[in-house]
Amino acid sequence: MKRLNLNVVSQVMIADNIFELTVEGEGVESMKVPGQFVHVRTGEGFSSLLRRPISICDADTANNRLKMVYRAQGKGTAWLSTRSRGDKIDLLGPLGNGFNQDVVEAGGKALLVGGGIGVPPLYYLGRKLAQKGVAVSFALGFQSSKDAFYIEKFKEIGRVAVATADGTIGKKGFVTDVMDKFTAEQPVVFACGPSPMLRALNHKTEGLNAYYSFEERMGCGVGACFACVCEAATPSGYVKICSDGPVFKKEEVSI
Known part of the structure; x- marks a missing residue:
């Protein structure tokens, strides 16, 4: 996991309140596993301390370009939807365990x-x-x-x-x-x-x-806050979606 400060290349609304955000910069080359996510800062100041998890829609690791598709449905993602070419996006990633x-x-x-x-x-x-x-x-x-x-x-x-x-x-x-x-x-x-x-x-x-x-709703995105705990067939009886997942074999987690 790295903290990245990426440049916005483009942002387009592709469906009702659904946005495709493309960013580029150093660090995207590590995003090679589908199913992982990034934790995005969605605002400025203390009100935006809690980041938003957004899945990796596509990654061009050769050219360091990351594509995210998300729904703008709250204050944070509404702010994110106003970002345009030349703006910077602060994110942590890649996070979680993706698809094998x-x-x-x-x-x-x-x-x-x-x-x-x-x-x-x-x-x-x-x-x-x-x-x-x-x-x-x-x-x-x-x-x-x-x-x-x-x-x-x-x-x-x-x-x-x-x-x-x-x-x-x-x-x-x-x-x-x-x-x-x-x-x-x-x-x-x-x-x-x-x-x-x-x-x-x-x-x-x-x-x-x-x-x-x-x-699942997440707080820290790295397994420290226990906000995304789900019941599972593990010795502890639970898993953390952000750090143990978000991908699991279907028998592993109780839905």
Whole structure:
């Protein structure tokens, strides 16, 4: 982990209150593991001491460019959404333990399942797996077409199925409603999203090798404050999402 002071290259609103922020600078070269996150300072002065965890959407480690996709829904992320080219972003990273790509070999199949703001880290993962020779499919869930993003980008990597709660794009329903044609192929499953989505996946991934990335509120981001503790099958009976995760094999954490 390093404290980085990165330059804003661009910021674009890509869906309703969803922003794509690209930054560059020394330190991005270490962000090679999909599923890790950065802890971003979102303001100035004492009111911004608590950072916000944002997943790594993509990283160009050769050119030191980092891409983050996040929802502006509070004071801190609203401030972040006003940053523009030439501004500096203070962040800690990379943090956490990401997706283990070694669990699927070249020539194998992987299904990446994401819901809402859990979708962004799957882009970097999907790109890396495809480069390795893995056949990648995506099942993506959004509330509505106005909340959807990156669908065409995902189609450049592999097959894509989309579900929206209101049916304005893709199939009406939840992401679990569009998974069946992919799970029949017995893929390794990687998922990221809110706990209700992950809980619903347990039935759909029965008998499959599955790994979940958990979304939890965090304080420190480095395992010191115990703000993101979840019940788990460990000797201590718990895990810290920020430092032990955020990615776990599905049997390891109680949802």
